[in-house]
Every structure is written in C-alpha cells, then in structure tokens.
Amino acid sequence: MSTDRFEPTPRTKVRRLPHLAVHDRATIHAILDEGTFCHTGIVVDGQPYVLPMAYARRDDTILLHGSAASRVVNALAAGTPACVTVTIVDGIVLARAAFNHTMNYRSVMAFGIATPIEDAARRREALEVLVEHQVPGRTRDARGPDDREMKATTVLEFPLTEVSAKMRSGPPRDDPGDVALPIWAGVIPVRAQFLAPEPAPDLPGPISPPSYVTGYRRGRK
C-alpha cells in the first residue's frame, strides 16, 4: 500500500456534507472488514440494478463471487462499470427538530470495473478469503470446492482505487434555538447482534459448534 490515503477523484470527492468524508485507507479498510455484505450497482440498458452480495476485502481489492449463470455476475465479469457500497448503521439520531434527525453510519463507496480471476489456484484462494470474511476460521473445517463447484463459480476482483467513505457519529446537532426545548434528544445505538447458533437438523450426531461460531463477532463491537 503506497500511501495512507485514497486520492479523491471527481467522482469520489464528497460534495454533500464534506466534513463527513473520509479518504483514509485504514478507516476504509476497517469498514469493509466489519461489513458482512455489500450492495453492488450496475447498469443494464440504462437501468441501474442494485443487488446485495457477499464480498471480502483483500489488500486494496474487493472480492466478489457468484454463479457463473447469473446475469449480474456475467455483466460484472464482462467489464461493466460498477459501484460497490458497504454501509454499517451505528445509531438512530433523534434531534429536537424533525429536520435534524439522521443516522449514525459508516459507508464506503467504490467505483470501478471488476476483473474475473481466471487462474484456478488464485480463484480457490479468493474463495477461501470470501468464506473467511464471513466466518473467520471456517476454511479449516469446511469441505473445499470440487471441480464442479469451481466451474460453477465466477470470482471477481474489484479494485479499491476510486473509493471514499462517509461517516457520522455522535449526538444530534440541533440549532441553538432548539436546544432549550423540553424534548428528549439523543441516539439509539444500533449494532448487529449474533444470537446462539442453530445447528442444522441433519447433523449426523452430537457435533459441538466450533469456537469461531459460539464466539462470533465482527469489527469493533
């Protein structure tokens, strides 16, 4: 990684509320590492499509994958311009004024063109990174992909070059004239909660959930 910052471009320069903009590499990486899924946007015949997808970060790339039969995956593999956005909501912000209600969040938006990973060994390794992003530790246990599964899966590399983040945190910011109003204001913190694991009903016997399942957590929480 050459610098600690992604250089803003005309497309990633944040114009609205620029004080919320972040181009710092470590912050952007941390958001991407905590998120579980992204929303990928592509254009087909002038119509935008926005789809939830799994992803993983590796260095300065986002890895995506999907069925080799998927229209969206094929459009991405063919080099259509894409936007990958990852958003984590941290809180609901209640101000005195309806107008100043907002959310606390961290969001990364990346523009670029994906490239399919053709080499079988690199593709297999990327699939491991994708599983590890969702459940760190899982590749030790899971049955790895066979030839049919490898053939059925397209793996894509999406460059983190034109990328920015936007974040809001902290209490509501009300107009000075509103602060004295007798209205409760503050933040309802939001976080992803991971509940007790539910074993598959067809487990062949008493198999304990591994520690990476019982102790599952993400990011800074």
Add this chain to the structure above:
Amino acid sequence: MSTDRFEPTPRTKVRRLPHLAVHDRATIHAILDEGTFCHTGIVVDGQPYVLPMAYARRDDTILLHGSAASRVVNALAAGTPACVTVTIVDGIVLARAAFNHTMNYRSVMAFGIATPIEDAARRREALEVLVEHQVPGRTRDARGPDDREMKATTVLEFPLTEVSAKMRSGPPRDDPGDVALPIWAGVIPVRAQFLAPEPAPDLPGPISPPSYVTGYRRGRK
C-alpha cells in the same frame, strides 16, 4: 391496493434461484416496513452510483428525501431511472461445503422513476411519514420543519410497481454426500440490536427518554 401480488415484469422476474423469489404484496410491505435504510442506485454518465438513504413506505410508494443541494437527489427529482433496494440480513449460514455457505436475508428491489412532491402540505405530511418510519411516535414530540427547512428539503415519491423480493431462510442445504461429514453446520442468527439510548449531552435538564425510545424495536423481532 388492487391485488395481493406485484405482477413480475421482465426486469423483476427473478432468474437466479427463482424459488427464492417473492412477489407477494404483504411480504414486500413487511420487509420495507422493517428496514431502516435503503440503497438507491442511479446512473450518471454511464457510471452507477449506489447510496445509502433513509426511506419510508406509504401504501405502494417509497418516500425518499434529501437536501435540495444534493446531486443525487436532484438527479432523482429530474426523473433519472433508479433502483431502490432494501436488504435485511437474518443469518449467516454455515454448510459443510464452502460452496454452500450463504446468508439468510430478505431483500426488496424496486425499479422506477421518482417524482418530487411539490405541494407543501403533502410534502410536510411525507416528511412526517419519513420520521415515523425511523422512530414511530416521534412526530408528536419533534419540532416540525419551518419554512427554511422545508425549502432545503426535496421529498420524492418512488412507485412500488416494478418490484420483487428475494428471501432465504432456514438451515444450510448441503449435498447428500456431505451431510455425514463430521463438520458442524447451522445458522448464526443475526438481528439488529437497539441498545440503551444515549441522551444528548446538551439536554437542558432531566428529560426522560420517551417510551418509543426506551422500547424501540422493529419488525417481527
């Protein structure tokens, strides 16, 4: 509402994993009512942009709003084709095979063109619906928008006509040959957790958080 189902169109017909597709109106409404924010996709000069936004559902429309100075809001108001996607993650699904790992989720995708609400009374009412979507009960207490705030806000109506949902739930589905493997499989349930409210540091005195804050919850959880 004329029927209990949104008629699939060529763009909303789900081709990948069609058994996960839902066009049922009540299910689509329930997902939209539980979600807190959407990802909106538009196209500018052939480049897709995907942005997190607040939204609310009212009947068969999605309400969006934003600063009248925002490029994206202005593009939406000008009638650029858009895609609004709302995704709720319900679980991380660990199968025996890496290939069969997936997520449990509910996602709604709507295509269409937004229309700005020009009439002041309708705009004010839509803004209330937007606040109520985030925090039901809040409009009773919050200071309503003044003329300056109304002028600074664009409110958009996005039709729910070309819309579909995709959902996955339940345990992992492994290949028969994998089920006997001595590998734990199952689901880590995920849900949004709302923590104890954090009062704004500048509250003018001891104001108790209202019950819609202390008892905040969403959807079926």
